[in-house]
Amino acid sequence: MDKIIEIKNFSAYYGEKKAVSNVTVDIYKNKITAIIGPSGCGKSTLLRSINRINDEIPGFRIEGNIYFEGKDIYRDIDDVTLYRKKVGMVFQKPTPFPMSIYNNVAFGPKIHGIKSKRKLDEIVEQSLKQAFLWDEVKDELSKPGTALSGGQQQRLCIARTLAVEPEVLLLDEPTSALDPIATRKLEILLEKLSEFYTIILVTHNIGQAIRISEYMMFMYRGELIEFGETSEIVKNPKNSLTEQYLTGKIG
Numbered sequence: 289m290d291k292i293i294e295i296k297n298f299s300a301y302y303g304e305k306k307a308v309s310n311v312t313v314d315i316y317k318n319k320i321t322a323i324i325g326p327s328g329c330g331k332s333t334l335l336r337s338i339n340r341i342n343d344e345i346p347g348f349r350i351e352g353n354i355y356f357e358g359k360d361i362y363r364d365i366d367d368v369t370l371y372r373k374k375v376g377m378v379f380q381k382p383t384p385f386p387m388s389i390y391n392n393v394a395f396g397p398k399i400h401g402i403k404s405k406r407k408l409d410e411i412v413e414q415s416l417k418q419a420f421l422w423d424e425v426k427d428e429l430s431k432p433g434t435a436l437s438g439g440q441q442q443r444l445c446i447a448r449t450l451a452v453e454p455e456v457l458l459l460d461e462p463t464s465a466l467d468p469i470a471t472r473k474l475e476i477l478l479e480k481l482s483e484f485y486t487i488i489l490v491t492h493n494i495g496q497a498i499r500i501s502e503y504m505m506f507m508y509r510g511e512l513i514e515f516g517e518t519s520e521i522v523k524n525p526k527n528s529l530t531e532q533y534l535t536g537k538i539g
């Protein structure tokens with residue numbers, strides 16, 4: 289199995305507070321890996337560290353390494369914007385930019401230098417199709433992104449991320465603000481996208497992790513307690529904390 293991201297002895301701190309503690313794990317290409325665990329166990333911090341999005345937080349620091357395609361992302365990468373193009377992030381609350389649906393999707397490609405209207409049209413259409421949103425919005429591309437429903441906005445954010453041709457999608461509880469139907473739609477979309485992209489998903493929803501992830505990381509108090517194939521962990525958790533979390537006894 290191809291590894292795309294390797295996390296080695298990785299710890300993350302906010303000042304004195306250690307939020308992630310000595311995590312070592314590999315992320316496999318074109319698979320969905322779910323990060324689960326009780327509130328405050330460090331899931332978001334680990335995910336955000338993979339995007340270097342915590343860099344700006346005063347007092348935030350890391351130890352250890354995260355490699356993307358063999359390169360240490362904290363030491364060997366000069367252009368973080370270019371790195372984030374390859375490893376895109378989608379947040380818990382849908383965050384469309386205050387502009388049209390079209391411009392939300394065209395924004396990234398424009399920043400990265402694509403000027404041709406025909407090329408941009410093509411990227412917008414393809415990205416919206418990939419995000420299962422095209423049919424719903426194709427006749428109103430000039431409408432503000434914020435006028436869409438929550439589920440549509442989240443798919444717009446995914447289209448926006450796909451428009452810059454990433455390899456990895458990081459999603460932080462992307463369905464927690466959605467109703468069950470919009471949630472299911474997004475889960476099906478993520479399964480489809482995992483044919484082409486590597487997906488890392490933080491979720492509070494154990495059912496969701498079981499439904500769509502092939503690999504699972506269970507974190508507890510900053511530590512990675514268990515990692516493996518989701519079906520194996522669910523059937524036969526090796527650590528009693530994992531078992532207790534999966535059966536609702538902790539968390």
Ligand SMILES: Nc1ncnc2c1ncn2[C@@H]1O[C@H](COP(=O)(O)OP(=O)(O)OP(=O)(O)O)[C@@H](O)[C@H]1O
Pocket residue numbers: 302305306307325326327328329330331332333334345
């Ligand atoms: N910006 C910050 N400054 C200081 N401490 C923080 C910050 N963000 C998170 N923490 C702390 O780091 C620890 C891990 O938080 P993190 O958000 O990574 O956990 P989580 O598992 O994603 O939680 P949740 O499921 O509630 O979102 C927590 O103790 C939290 O209070």
